Amino acid sequence: ELCCKPLCLMLADESDHETLTAILSPLIAEREAMKNSQLLLEMGGILRTFKFIFRGTGYDEKLVREVEGLEASGSTYICTLCDATRLEASQNLVFHSITRSHAENLERYEIWRSNPYHESVDELRARVKGVSAKPFIETVPSIDALHCxxxxxxxxxxxxxxxxxxxxxxxxxxxEERKRWQLTLDKHLRKKMNLKPMMRMSGNFARKLMSKE
Incomplete structure (x- = not known):
């Protein structure tokens, strides 16, 4: 009984590194209904049962923040996959883990909305770790967060x-010797990859540095 509208819209990411899937908001309920449905297809004279599985992969950071109810990229909570703050991320540059989940984001939104502990705004923000709107699409996390x-x-x-x-x-x-090595590397990166030296590494610099080139 589902309608025949397209269920998703494929978009090219502005960096041309990947595509992303944007679910059209009026169809989210239909997508949820399809998760609980089964598709019967006859294959070689035998009826086979299939389930619908939706994978929210290929989202860029901005879209993940929007659909998972997180504050914008200027937030103190820098990561879409864990609760790291900017300070914590800058101090831990090696170990990463995925600790956020869609269900947890929903729970934190309810706390943000109702403030059951009657906390100040700052205390409430610290409790919900950057969740400020209701998450409406579950994304499938992968280790590609900015601070990683x-x-x-x-x-x-x-x-x-x-x-x-x-x-x-x-x-x-x-x-002094180590500084000379850094200057040599910076000169090489500028010449070969057009990467200008930075006082503090940015996400774009990091992604280019880790590319195949």
Whole structure:
């Protein structure tokens, strides 16, 4: 009894790295109904049963924040996959885990909406970890969060410098020498990949640094 409207809209990400699927909002209820439905198809004279499984993959960060009810990218809570703040993310550049979930975001929205503990705005924000609107599409998380990109790139940026200086031959080197290695790497990245040196690594710099090129 479902209508014949298209269930999703495929869009190309502005970076051309991937496509993303935007579910048209009037059809979310139909999508939920289809999850609980079964499709019977005759294959080779035998009826086979199929289920509908929707995968919210390929979303960019902005869309994930919008559909999962999170604050915009300027939020203190930098990650769409865990509860890390900007400070925590900058101090932990290696270990990452997925701890946010759609169900948890929904629970946190209810706390944000009802404020059951009668807390101040700051206390409430700290409790809900950046959830400020009702999540309406469940996304399938993958380790591609911004601070993971930055963390991995920062680690490799350091490794590249040590390779330039062949630190394995002489681990006891001065700060001045290490600075020279960094300048050499920055010069190479500017020439080969048009990556300009940055005081603090950004997401775009990190993604380019970790590309195949």
């Amino acid at each position: 990109d930055i963390g991995n790139a920062a680690e490799f940026y350091r490794i590249f410098q040590m390779e330039i200086g062949e630190v394995y031959k002489n681990p006891d080197v001065s700060k």
